[in-house]
Amino acid sequence: MNPALKRHAALILAALLAVSAVLLPGRPALAGPLSGTVLSSATATLPSELAPLATGKRISYLSTTVKELPITATGLILTPKTGKNNKIVVWGHGTTGLADQCAPSTSQAVFWPEARAAIAELLRRGWTVAAPDYPGLGTALPHPYLIGGSEARSMIDSAKAARNLDATLGTQYVIDGHSQGGQGALFANEIASAYDGPLVLRGTAAIAPVSNADLFAPLIPGTPAQGYLVMALYGLQAVDPTVVPATILAAPARQKTGVLQSGCLNEILAAYAGLTASQLLVGGALPASVVTKLSHYVNPGQAAPSAPILLVQGTDDEAVPYVITAGPLVTELSAYSQPVQFIQIDGATHDGAVFQSTTTVANWIAGRFA
CATH class of the missing domain: 1.10.260 (434 Repressor (Amino-terminal Domain))
Structure with missing residues (x-):
C-alpha cells in the first residue's frame, strides 16, 4: 500500500474506533465531540511575512465529510508572538489546486501573497489564526473542490483543533476567507450552530466568495x-x-x-x-x-446563517464576477435575519480586494469580538 494511504487508513481506523466508542446510538457524527481532535502536530516554517509575527504548528486533525464520516484534515495554527488574546480567527484560503502539493501548510509557493497579508493583520490584532488546507489537500483523499459543506467542516474543526492545542483560547471565533475560502466561510456560518459544539461563531467575513x-x-x-x-x-x-x-x-x-x-x-x-x-x-x-x-453543492445562501456577515467585493474582479456578489448573493443572504454588510472596492481585482481590505476586515472582526 502507498505509505500515505497506509498512514491515512491508520488515522481513520483510530478515528472510527473512537467515534464508535463515544457517539450515542442514532446520534449524527456532526454532533459528536471528536471533530477537531489533533492527531499530529509539528513545528512549521512560516513565510517571511509571518515568521516575525507568529509561531506556527502544522497539524493533522479530525474532521468529517458532507456525509458525516470521519476524515483527517491538515492545516496551520499560528500563534501571535506578542499581544496574544484568547480569540480565534479561521482563515480560508483561495483556490490552490487539487493535489497534495497544493496544500498551503506545506507549500509556500501556494501560500498566496494576499493570504499572507490578511493573516499578518489578524496576527497583529493578537488573534490566533487557524488556517486549514481543506480536505484532500495534504491527505490521500481527493479534494472536494468548491464543495461548500466540506470546506465549512474543516474550517470549524480547525478552530476546535486550535483550542485543543492551546487551553488558553476561548470559545469565540470568526471565520475570514477569500474566494473558495469566502464561499466556505459562508457555508460554515450556515452549519455552525449545529456543528461547532462549545464554540461561539461571532461572524464571517467573505472576500470575493464563490456563489451562484x-x-x-x-x-x-x-x-x-x-x-x-x-x-x-x-x-x-x-x-x-x-x-x-x-x-x-x-x-x-x-x-x-x-x-x-x-x-x-x-x-x-x-x-x-x-x-x-x-x-x-x-x-x-x-x-x-x-x-x-x-x-x-457550491451555492451558499441556501440555509439561514447563524452570525453576521461581511461581504467584500472588488468591481474589477476577473475571477468572481462583481455583479453576482453585489446582486444575487447580497439579496439571497439578506433574506435571513442576520445582518449583512456589503463593501464594494472600486477598481479592485480578485486578489487586490484582499490587499485593500485587510484593515477594514480586521476592524469588522474586532467589532464582532467586542
Missing part, C-alpha cells in the same frame, strides 16, 4: 477561467461518483488532466486557457444536470 454557480459556470467554457471549471467537475466527483468528468470533458481537455496532479492553480489555468468551448466540453456546454449539482 448556476449563473456563472455555464459562461466559463471558452474563457481563460476554464481550469476552475475542470477542477469543479472533479470536486463534484469527490462527493458524487455519478459525476464522471471523463464523459463531460472533450478529448482535448481529457488529454490535459495530468496537470491536475502534477501542478497547482497557475499550471492548471494555463493548461486549459487556450481551449475553445467545444475543446473543453462534449457539445461545448455543461449538461443541465451538472449545473444543478454545482448549484446544490
Whole structure:
C-alpha cells in the first residue's frame, strides 16, 4: 500500500474506533465531540511575512465529510508572538489546486501573497489564526473542490483543533476567507450552530466568495477561467461518483488532466486557457444536470446563517464576477435575519480586494469580538 494511504487508513481506523466508542446510538457524527481532535502536530516554517509575527504548528486533525464520516484534515495554527488574546480567527484560503502539493501548510509557493497579508493583520490584532488546507489537500483523499459543506467542516474543526492545542483560547471565533475560502466561510456560518459544539461563531467575513454557480459556470467554457471549471467537475466527483468528468470533458481537455496532479492553480489555468468551448466540453456546454449539482453543492445562501456577515467585493474582479456578489448573493443572504454588510472596492481585482481590505476586515472582526 502507498505509505500515505497506509498512514491515512491508520488515522481513520483510530478515528472510527473512537467515534464508535463515544457517539450515542442514532446520534449524527456532526454532533459528536471528536471533530477537531489533533492527531499530529509539528513545528512549521512560516513565510517571511509571518515568521516575525507568529509561531506556527502544522497539524493533522479530525474532521468529517458532507456525509458525516470521519476524515483527517491538515492545516496551520499560528500563534501571535506578542499581544496574544484568547480569540480565534479561521482563515480560508483561495483556490490552490487539487493535489497534495497544493496544500498551503506545506507549500509556500501556494501560500498566496494576499493570504499572507490578511493573516499578518489578524496576527497583529493578537488573534490566533487557524488556517486549514481543506480536505484532500495534504491527505490521500481527493479534494472536494468548491464543495461548500466540506470546506465549512474543516474550517470549524480547525478552530476546535486550535483550542485543543492551546487551553488558553476561548470559545469565540470568526471565520475570514477569500474566494473558495469566502464561499466556505459562508457555508460554515450556515452549519455552525449545529456543528461547532462549545464554540461561539461571532461572524464571517467573505472576500470575493464563490456563489451562484448556476449563473456563472455555464459562461466559463471558452474563457481563460476554464481550469476552475475542470477542477469543479472533479470536486463534484469527490462527493458524487455519478459525476464522471471523463464523459463531460472533450478529448482535448481529457488529454490535459495530468496537470491536475502534477501542478497547482497557475499550471492548471494555463493548461486549459487556450481551449475553445467545444475543446473543453462534449457539445461545448455543461449538461443541465451538472449545473444543478454545482448549484446544490457550491451555492451558499441556501440555509439561514447563524452570525453576521461581511461581504467584500472588488468591481474589477476577473475571477468572481462583481455583479453576482453585489446582486444575487447580497439579496439571497439578506433574506435571513442576520445582518449583512456589503463593501464594494472600486477598481479592485480578485486578489487586490484582499490587499485593500485587510484593515477594514480586521476592524469588522474586532467589532464582532467586542
